[in-house]
Amino acid sequence: MPMPASESDQQRDQRAALSAAMDRYADGDAKAFGEIYDLLAPRLGAFFLRHTRDHAHAEDLTQQTLLQMHRARQSFVRGSDVTPWAFAIGRRLLIDSRRRRKNEVLFDSADDGAGALHLRVSRDAIPEEVASTKQMAARASAEFERLPEPQRAAYQLVRGDGLTVAEAAQVLGTTASAVKQRVFRAYEALRATLGIGDAADPQGNER
Structure with missing residues (x-):
């Protein structure tokens, strides 16, 4: 089976920047949230929009994901990869939303x-x-x-x-x-x- 392409330098830099920002945010640096938002919100928004085809609903799910990250920030393991954690939260919210909104497709x-x-x-x-x-x-x-x-x-x-x-x-x-x-x-x-x-x-x- 062919191996997937390796992570690009840009992806690696963004991942490191996001992890560092989340570490600071978990330690009480409120200003770090702006960096987290800039690095993560567009990807989450695109993810939700692709699955809901509804801009307002995608934005709402993005905000819910960030809110749950905020609430769980003190339990965040410093140095961990933020993106999988955020997408796991988002995917659970999307599944819950699908159950409530029968006319949408996951x-x-x-x-x-x-x-x-x-x-x-x-x-x-x-x-x-x-x-x-x-x-x-x-x-x-x-x-x-x-x-x-x-x-x-x-x-x-x-x-x-x-x-x-x-x-x-x-x-x-x-x-x-x-x-x-x-x-x-x-x-x-x-x-x-x-x-x-x-x-x-x-x-x-x-x-």
Whole structure:
């Protein structure tokens, strides 16, 4: 099985900055919250918006996540990775919200399947190309819905939300190896549905 791409320098720097800010916030530095918000809120907001398709609800869930982080700040283990912790809180809130709001979908596949496989329609595309791409998107969407929930969750966190494999593993309460396997199987299923060849793995590495 191909190995996922390594963490970029920018991701590593952001992770370190977020961890340092959370350490200061847990120690009583109220000003550190601004740094936490700037580094984390956009990612949480995008995560919630992708799953709810509702800007107001996504913002509300983001605020709820940050509020729960605030309430739990004194129990935060200094030096720990903040992103998996925050996304685990957010995912629980999203699941609870889904139970209350039956008209929303936790893993909306309209963009997840097709978007993750980089299906795009150019502004100059002819009608036949547009129709073909929409058909492929519909097939990917249907296939994504048929995937087991663990595969959908792992694929979305890694490919859709930009978490590292290690971060996704912490969010899902499993091992990095299990996440890699789930992402790979989900990608293989989507690729087979679209008839895409064996060019690259879901992390962009040559196979």
